[in-house]
Amino acid sequence: MRVGQNPAKSIDTVPQPARVTVAVVTYIPFLSGYYKQSLDVLKACLRSIWENTSLPYDLLVFDNASCDEVRDYLSVEQSQKHIQYLVLSDKNMGKGGAWNIIFQAAAGEFVAYTDSDIRFYPGWLSDSLAILDAFPQAGMVTARPMRTPEAFYTHTLEWARSQPDVSLENGRYIPWEVYLQHVLSLGTSEEQAREWYESRSDWRLTRHGVKALIGAAHFQFTARKSTLQQFLPFSMDRPMGQVRSLDEQINQAGYLRLTTCEPLVMHMGNRLPDSAADMPVTPTDRSNRLVDIPLIRKPLLWLYDRIFKLYYQ
Amino acid sequence: MRIGKNPAKDGLPAYTPHRLGVALIVYIPFTEGYFENSLEIFHYQLASLRAATAETFDLLVFDNGSCPQAVSALQELYDHRQIDWLILSAHNMGKAGAWNWIFASMPNQLICYADSDVLFRPGWLEASLEVLDAFPRAGMIGAQPNFYDVMAGEGKAQDALKDDENYALGEYWPDKEIIDEYCLGIGASDDLSEQFRNSPLPAITEQKTRIQAVIGASHMQFLIPRDVAREVIPLPSTKGLLRKETMSIDYKTDALGYLHLSTQKSYVFHMGNTVNERLIEEVERITGSPTAAAPTQKRAQWKESNAQRWMTSLAKRPRFQRLFLRAYNVLFRALYSEALEK
Numbered sequence: 001m002r003v004g005q006n007p008a009k010s011i012d013t014v015p016q017p018a019r020v021t022v023a024v025v026t027y028i029p030f031l032s033g034y035y036k037q038s039l040d041v042l043k044a045c046l047r048s049i050w051e052n053t054s055l056p057y058d059l060l061v062f063d064n065a066s067c068d069e070v071r072d073y074l075s076v077e078q079s080q081k082h083i084q085y086l087v088l089s090d091k092n093m094g095k096g097g098a099w100n101i102i103f104q105a106a107a108g109e110f111v112a113y114t115d116s117d118i119r120f121y122p123g124w125l126s127d128s129l130a131i132l133d134a135f136p137q138a139g140m141v142t143a144r145p146m147r148t149p150e151a152f153y154t155h156t157l158e159w160a161r162s163q164p165d166v167s168l169e170n171g172r173y174i175p176w177e178v179y180l181q182h183v184l185s186l187g188t189s190e191e192q193a194r195e196w197y198e199s200r201s202d203w204r205l206t207r208h209g210v211k212a213l214i215g216a217a218h219f220q221f222t223a224r225k226s227t228l229q230q231f232l233p234f235s236m237d238r239p240m241g242q243v244r245s246l247d248e249q250i251n252q253a254g255y256l257r258l259t260t261c262e263p264l265v266m267h268m269g270n271r272l273p274d275s276a277a278d279m280p281v282t283p284t285d286r287s288n289r290l291v292d293i294p295l296i297r298k299p300l301l302w303l304y305d306r307i308f309k310l311y312y313q
Numbered sequence: 314m315r316i317g318k319n320p321a322k323d324g325l326p327a328y329t330p331h332r333l334g335v336a337l338i339v340y341i342p343f344t345e346g347y348f349e350n351s352l353e354i355f356h357y358q359l360a361s362l363r364a365a366t367a368e369t370f371d372l373l374v375f376d377n378g379s380c381p382q383a384v385s386a387l388q389e390l391y392d393h394r395q396i397d398w399l400i401l402s403a404h405n406m407g408k409a410g411a412w413n414w415i416f417a418s419m420p421n422q423l424i425c426y427a428d429s430d431v432l433f434r435p436g437w438l439e440a441s442l443e444v445l446d447a448f449p450r451a452g453m454i455g456a457q458p459n460f461y462d463v464m465a466g467e468g469k470a471q472d473a474l475k476d477d478e479n480y481a482l483g484e485y486w487p488d489k490e491i492i493d494e495y496c497l498g499i500g501a502s503d504d505l506s507e508q509f510r511n512s513p514l515p516a517i518t519e520q521k522t523r524i525q526a527v528i529g530a531s532h533m534q535f536l537i538p539r540d541v542a543r544e545v546i547p548l549p550s551t552k553g554l555l556r557k558e559t560m561s562i563d564y565k566t567d568a569l570g571y572l573h574l575s576t577q578k579s580y581v582f583h584m585g586n587t588v589n590e591r592l593i594e595e596v597e598r599i600t601g602s603p604t605a606a607a608p609t610q611k612r613a614q615w616k617e618s619n620a621q622r623w624m625t626s627l628a629k630r631p632r633f634q635r636l637f638l639r640a641y642n643v644l645f646r647a648l649y650s651e652a653l654e655k
Contacts, residue, residue: 015404068392075388079381081403085414088391088399094327097420104417104543107410233420291647304644305345306624307637 017107020057020125020222022049025098026074026116027064039070040272041117048120050082055125057112058084062102065092095243096234103228112222117268124264128222131258134210139255140221140246143264145174145213146182147200148257152247153214156256160205160214167206173213174202178263185267205258216257218246220265227255333370333438334421335362338411339429340376341383346641350588352386355429357584357596359395364600365433365580370425373398375415378405408532409558410550416542424542427534430584432592434599437580441536444526444574447519450474451526452545452571453562454536456580458487459529459573460495460509463560470567471517471528478520485516485527491579498583517574526574532559534581541571 024045028038049059061074061083071088078086087101103111110132112125124143131141137159160168176197183193203214231249250257266273291297337358341351362372374396376387384401391399400414415426425441427433437456444454450470462468474480489510496506515528545565549558563573584592597603627633 015406075384075401078401078403079384084403086401088388088401089328090391090394090397091328093420097327100420101418105414107413300644300647301343301345304343304641305349307346307628307641307644 018056018058019108020055020110020112020129021060021106021108021225022053022057022112022114022125023060023062023102023106024049024114024116025062025064025095025102026066026070027092027095028066028070028116029092030067031069034270036270037272038117038270039073041268041270042070043073044268044272045114045116045118045120046077046082049114052120052122053125054122055129057125058108060085060087060102060106062087062089062098064089064094064098099228099243099246100233103225103232106225109225110222111225111228112220113218114220114265117270118220119266119268119273121264121266123262124260125222127260127262127264130210131212131260132222132224134208135205135212135256135258137254137256138212138223138258139227139250139253140216140218140223140257141212142216142219142221142259144182144220144266145178145202145259145261145263146215146217147174147179147196147202148215148217148247152216152251153203153257155251155254156205156214156258157203159254159256160203163207165207169204169206170201171204172201173204173261181263182267185269187269204261211261212258213261214257215259216247216250218243219267330420331369331371332422333366333368333425334373334419334423335366335370335425335427336373336375336415336419337427337429338375338377338408338415339379339383339387340405341379341429342405343380344382347586350586351430352383353588354584354586355386357588357592358427358429358431358433359390360600361433361596362427363395365435365437367435367438371397371419371421373400373415373419375400375411376402377408377411378402407550407558409548409561412562413546413548413550416537416539416546419539419542422539423536424539425534425536427581428532428583430586431534432582432584432595432599434580434582436578437576438536440576440578440580443524444576445536445538447522447524448480448517448526448572448574450570450572451574452537452541452566452569453530453573454526455530455534455573455575456536457495457531457534457575457582458485458491458514458527458577458579459531459575460492460514461531462529463532463563464567464573468528468563468567468573470570470572471515473570474517481518481520482528483516483518483525484513485525485577486513487577494579494582498585500585516577517572525577527577528572528574530563530573530575532562533583541566541569544569 026042028035028042031039059082063071063074063086074083074086074088077083089098093101099113102113110129112128120143128141128143132138160166179197180190180193183196184190205212205214230253231246234243234245247257291300339355341348341355344352372395374387374390376384376399379387387396387399390396402411406414412426416424441454441456445451452470471482475482492506492509495501496509501509516525517528518525545562548561548565566573582595628637
């Protein structure tokens with residue numbers, strides 16, 4: 001039976017969700033072979049989010065049945081309140097299954113999704129949101145210029161051509177170095193990259209002074225939660241490889257697929273880039289209250305316990 | 314850069330959720346006072362849930378900003394595969410806030426929600442499903458007769474069945490044991506208990522199968538189809554445990570035309586925050602094993618000294634009572650409440 005009043009009833013307010021939920025899906029089943037450096041890559045990813053996100057956000061990490069070491073690391077970060085929501089899944093739900101949960105449950109108006117092998121640079125979120133604000137029809141915005149198959153942006157082109165207040169330009173707007181860096185990170189040779197780069201051009205949109213390139217990819221993007229929810233549920237048959245349907249569906253539904261003009265995220269893959277290892281760490285510790293000092297907390301807890309017993313036992 | 318091919322892309326099957334998902338919200342901000350036995354009670358809940366549930370299910374535990382000891386206990390359970398999905402929230406999002414998460418994210422076709430102090434008895438699922446089958450418009454189905462109408466007679470969903478010849482509205486008089494147990498669970502006063510004994514509960518019968526259900530369901534435990542759960546969210550969430558906010562689930566469910574129903578027998582029991590012999594005996598009966606396996610809480614022995622006797626007598630005086638209880642709430646908020654950090 002219940003004895004006494006649940007003190008939770010005296011909590012006057014609970015923290016309200018930030019406008020943006022930054023969501024990371026992790027899947028590192030072991031720390032050898034392909035995944036040998038994956039924990040270090042994940043640490044670099046989270047560090048770069050903490051370091052380089054200047055707007056308010058809640059961080060949600062969905063761990064898709066990773067190994068103990070990864071879970072332990074995430075649990076420690078959560079206990080220090082560096083991660084606002086940590087979802088530990090005992091089973092690998094697949095990326096689609098994780099998306100089904102994240103895109104439904106994320107509390108923010110916007111979801112900034114990222115794979116766990118992406119490094120973030122200052123301005124990534126503000127620039128992505130600026131594009132979403134300037135182009136309300138935008139379905140997803142990736143914080144790195146990139147070229148994607150034309151089949152994924154047919155509607156974006158159509159829309160841009162029909163808008164009198166949108167300037168549409170075709171040219172080479174992605175610098176070779178930026179293009180090469182990303183393509184190399186996917187394991188493609190420089191020779192192949194050069195061939196691809198020379199054979200295509202880029203589309204640039206400008207509206208209300210805000211520029212964006214046509215593109216976007218599902219490894220990192222910011223989107224309105226309400227937009228993403230229209231495409232749920234995603235197939236959960238396999239752990240990976242089925243999420244490309246988001247790219248197709250966003251286009252088919254008439255939404256824009258855009259990127260920032262500057263490279264504000266970088267795909268690290270499964271190897272830590274040299275520069276990432278030296279990145280400064282540590283998000284602000286939010287739990288430095290006086291009452292958390294053991295010498296103060298212990299007697300207060302004792303007093304609380306005594307009063308409870310006086311009245312309720 | 315990426316070297317090699319991600320083995321996850323090799324067509325390995327991903328997990329497919331079970332039909333039933335059970336979600337529990339845990340909030341144990343510390344292990345003293347009101348919450349002294351909460352972890353032990355939660356272990357009893359899990360043991361009873363496993364033993365009393367006839368089909369395999371996925372278990373989601375939402376920790377709403379508990380203390381490190383509680384989180385560590387949950388992580389241990391997760392490590393031992395007793396929990397399928399463990400959500401750790403850095404803040405207390407309120408009960409309605411946690412529901413928003415749970416109902417939005419659980420992929421199972423049927424979702425059973427329960428507070429973390431509910432004991433499950435064999436047959437709870439079968440009885441709940443029987444009600445759901447007989448009343449396809451059932452939105453929330455509790456596995457204990459509902460005695461307290463949170464909507465105070467404002468519920469309208471059942472009115473749609475008044476003229477339906479397949480259903481008959483009526484009354485149900487629960488057995489004395491059911492009433493007594495309910496009253497014990499909520500710590501009801503004698504007056505309130507008497508009131509429950511003297512009033513029948515509103516009920517509805519499906520004429521073909523003669524299955525009868527009590528009209529009304531409690532927030533403590535209920536089964537809700539996923540599609541209904543997705544329709545009722547988002548719920549307002551600004552406070553830890555504000556009745557008005559938790560009640561919004563009832564008003565929304567009712568407004569959508571879904572029924573609040575509960576079983577005629579008690580298949581769940583509110584354990585609250587105290588452990589006694591009767592409870593332990595029942596847990597042992599349900600699980601078929603001694604409860605010694607459950608972690609035993611350190612029970613502080615408070616030997617009464619003269620000073621403590623004096624304090625106890627002082628505490629009985631109304632003026633000091635007000636003062637002490639105010640201090641109790643202030644201490645709780647200082648020790649835990651996120652609101653003070655904002």
